[in-house]
Ligand SMILES: Cc1cc2nc3c(=O)[nH]c(=O)nc-3n(C[C@H](O)[C@H](O)[C@H](O)COP(=O)(O)OP(=O)(O)OC[C@H]3O[C@@H](n4cnc5c(N)ncnc54)[C@H](O)[C@@H]3O)c2cc1C
Ligand code: SF4
């Protein structure tokens with residue numbers, strides 16, 4: 070990618086962005102798609118075991134991707150420094166994943182195969198992902214399950230003692246491995262225990278409660294990070310031969326999301342501002358079945374498993390503004406709109422379609438509950454048909470969770486649900502080796518853009534995180550390190566000094582504003598704006614409106630934010646402020662990306678681009694590419710620069726999705 | 730509803746702390762306990778006062794970050810519920826609620842309600858794993874695991890590492906936490922080769938740290954938000970006894 074390090078040559082285009090040179094992945098071998106990963110592994114260079122401990126790898130993030138990568142590189146003998154902002158690596162956001170993890174084991178002999186998982190994932194991504202990467206993901210899925218079982222991950226089993234699987238949306242086979250409703254927790258505990266084992270062995274140095282605030286790029290290579298200790302406020306630098314970011318997704322730009330409260334974009338955004346391209350920021354996933362907002366104080370949204378739609382029926386009152394209790398609304402006055410609009414898939418249409426339909430009903434003032442932002446998910450028929458006992462056996466824990474949060478008993482009254490932001494497909498651009506456009510900077514897990522195109526299938530994020538962490542990065546990072554040893558670097562290097570100074574400057578600036586609004590109040594306003602204009606449905610007009618508002622909101626933030634306390638010591642408002650400052654900038658890039666993509670695909674729905682019956686209308690002719698954005702610079706009015714990576718489909722041929 | 734809070738305020742690890750009183754007039758019964766504290770903090774910030782620090786992340790009862798002693802009970806009055814999943818409808822208008830950090834020698838206070846629980850990671854480092862390097866795993870179906878053991882192992886593995894068990898224990902013992910891990914791995918065939926050394930190494934580590942000994946009080950299991958049963962402690966003791974008889978040593 071060396072040409073990207075230069076100024077883009079052909080800067081043209083108009084409006085809110087500039088057009089730069091195209092880019093391409095030059096790392097996937099030219100062989101048939103099924104041979105590429107083994108060919109790449111064979112061609113990857115190795116590092117002599119004796120030299121490994123002299124090489125330092127920084128890995129930021131201890132979720133599935135980062136935890137697995139740190140443990141595995143530690144096992145291989147590298148000197149690893151691992152970072153997370155929580156008090157323990159075991160608390161990374163991956164812990165919250167519920168449903169399961171996909172793998173093409175075909176234990177059920179139901180026609181599954183690596184090729185089918187590859188096919189489903191490319192199609193599920195609405196033909197906006199890279200075939201090479203997706204195929205590798207499907208191949209590696211087999212090894213992931215083996216690895217996790219060997220670590221003692223207690224997956225669900227059948228009476229035979231063999232592993233159980235279940236079905237998930239968007240597929241016709243049963244390939245989802247699970248550990249009750251806590252698959253993420255169990256997988257993460259597996260990776261965490263492998264990590265702790267390496268910490269005990271002395272190969273991994275763990276830095277919890279430490280937040281990366283900048284990337285150090287010296288002489289064209291990523292050579293370290295600037296961190297702030299959450300405990301003491303101390304700004305420090307960590308230097309290394311390679312830096313790997315596994316820092317998760319950016320769903321919290323919307324303020325309300327299903328992500329953990331601390332999830333943020335700072336590490337990725339800082340890397341972007343240091344030269345890494347950011348790909349497809351507008352591809353975000355909205356999950357249709359979350360517990361709706363109950364009041365202004367709402368701090369996050371809770372996901373209810375998608376499996377509920379197997380037996381629950383979704384409806385709203387036919388009459389606008391009908392606020393009778395649900396059980397008093399007679400059958401003929403209910404609109405089971407999914408069953409009406411999608412007779413063949415009914416309540417089981419994919420996530421994006423179910424979400425949009427709920428939004429349309431609420432926009433038409435047929436929504437229920439506070440603010441009219443909810444629809445019913447009703448189990449009355451299922452209870453009648455199967456009996457309460459059977460429903461309890463299937464969904465008991467979910468019903469309990471719902472009742473704990475809302476105080477309503479879903480056996481008696483229908484659940485209220487509403488869509489919420491859940492996952493971000495966009496992220497830092499990487500090639501097949503998971504290298505960003507900055508040499509020496511690798512990106513894994515949800516933080517990169519690589520495998521899910523415009524829409525992620527259920528149970529595929531855990532698979533990708535562990536594929537990157539256990540198998541891909543441990544092959545491709547050493548290949549890069551084999552170029553070393555790199556020039557020695559110390560704290561006096563101008564790039565290090567500059568990064569430290571600018572980090573301190575930002576913190577001082579945040580603390581000195583001493584304005585009138587809290588960080589959360591800005592975050593809520595930003596979230597509402599992005600949700601309204603760059604959420605489930607996007608329009609040119611709305612996006613332009615957001616793009617006009619965002620610079621002034623950012624300016625207000627820096628002028629009027631109020632943070633109590635100082636920078637040296639535990640200060641949670643200061644931590645949040647730094648993250649919100651970056652979300653404010655990211656929001657603008659998301660809207661620009663959404664505005665430029667004049668088509669609808671996956672999670673990106675442009676109201677101008679829909680079929681006659683309201684479905685997403687892709688434009689393969691003009692938009693079959695990855696939009697990789699280069700940072701335009703700090704000066705006001707600077708425009709981001711678009712680099713296009715053309716997507717080729719040699720194995721899976723793009724088709725229109727239909728669920729009617 | 731109106732709520733009076735008495736919250737433990739402590740500037741840093743070395744400072745002396747004290748209970749501070751705050752009044753909230755507009756608490757909604759659908760708020761979670763942490764959302765109620767968010768409301769307090771927004772108020773404090775606008776008044777120029779230091780907001781109350783507390784650990785939290787997932788707010789779904791799974792990450793184990795949140796940790797508060799509410800009216801004397803770790804995680805508060807509702808059984809099997811973490812602080813973040815406790816809702817204000819379990820309190821009454823006019824209630825006074827005491828909010829304190831975990832109190833245990835092994836978990837020193839960092840600030841306000843935030844404590845240092847890194848000792849738990851050290852217990853895991855002592856043996857809470859199966860020693861299998863990436864890439865060396867056999868095919869997953871090579872070893873079937875009977876469903877009952879798999880389910881029981883899962884139940885033990887749901888421990889979220891919150892530390893409520895330690896906070897509730899008059900001795901500040903980490904026995905339930907350690908036992909949950911020993912049970913999880915000890916029930917699975919994959920955990921067998923290291924079963925004995927694991928038990929004694931983890932136990933030796935917790936003794937070396939600032940945790941107290943277990944005298945079978947049972948307060949730990951009462952407050953555990955994940956319902957880890959007291960019986961897991963007998964399992965740990967059984968493994969330790971077996972290991973001692975077999976002459977295994979901590980490693
Ligand atoms: C409620 C919920 C349920 C889900 N269920 C499923 C499911 O059933 N199946 C599925 O496949 N996927 C699911 N997902 C998606 C999946 O959980 C995530 O995409 C995945 O776990 C992300 O893993 P990760 O390793 O990339 O990042 P994360 O687990 O988010 O970890 C990020 C890490 O980076 C660290 N970090 C971030 N920024 C910094 C910084 N600046 N400095 C230092 N450290 C930093 C954090 O401390 C953390 O350790 C679910 C998601 C949610 C929200
Ligand atoms: S055993 Fe229970 S109380 Fe103790 S750390 Fe685990 S989940 Fe928390």
Ligand code: FES
Pocket residue numbers: 784785786787788789790791792793794795811812813814
């Ligand atoms: S915040 Fe995660 S368990 Fe309470």
